[in-house]
Amino acid sequence: MCTAKSSSNFSAVVLLAFCLTVGGHAVAGAAPDTENGRYTLSPTGDGVLRLDTRTGAVSTCNNSGAGWACYAVPDERAAMDAEIGRLQADIGRLQAENEKLKADLASREPTVPGKIEEPLPKSDSLKKSEPKVTEGERKIEIPLPSDRDMDRMMSFLERAWRRLIEMANRVQRDVNGKI
Template identity: 90%
Template sequence: MSTAKSSSKFLRPAVLALCLTVGGHALAGAAPDTENGRYALSPTGEGVLRLDTRTGAISTCNNSGAGWACYAVPDERAAMDTEIGRLQADIVRLQAENERFKAQLAEREPTVPGKIEEPLPKSDSLKKSEPKVAEAERKIEIPLPSDRDMDRMMSFLERAWRRLIEMANRVQRDVNGKI
């Protein structure tokens, strides 16, 4: 009996440890399955990083209160490849459109003959005339306004001054009436 007692002494803690280990995993939830080597798992501080060896997709797996949950990590490379493909398609479309416009332009007859072959005369319509310069003194002469221009200016200033005075009087009446 002493052998049975000594073997049960060692067997009981081993069985208890095995039950606790298996029971602990069962209570925590099942870890992500590797599906016959399809997934490569790497532990992280918060859970497990899962690499799909067939597709190259990466997911982060965490054990929350409800069990294990895996979320795909955004693949910036796929997004860039998609954008590059879209831009390349746009380039091809724009090149074809450019060629079509060039062909349409080549089919047209020139509307103004000689415009392309002959250079246009050099004349600048926006160029202002030179101010009058006295030959001996080399001074710029500025023409003075005429009497008509002066009368128009004085009339404008008189009307503006009268309107300003009338407006000040109206404001003063409004303020006096409200106080």
């Protein structure tokens, strides 16, 4: 510590103030990290959120009865970057495998002799023929239904008519029974 050597009170006070100022800075030189701006603290519902301004790490701090404890918050950005890296590696592997398979396929001979590359024309056996247009008159000819088609239609209409009559009879019996 400094001591005053002069007899004057004024010089002693100045010297004492100087010693306290210089000595205070020497003692306070190791200030906590929160004082020089490394950490930014934000209150939360159950504690404090701490941001390390140098590294960007985020921690949650809370008092659990035994003292304050801080736990690092998982960094989603790092996890996403790692996943993107894995996916890009998979894409590269799949592209190389695809090229290898294409080259392998191109080196093989055709397995079916006489195979043609263009597809065969599609024809639908159940498709009705399109109406014919004659050259001179420009009339549309519509094909008439066959006898088989007419029999199916008549059978359907007969069944529908019988069901309708049966339904009318049931309604009539129900109404007569209630009167």
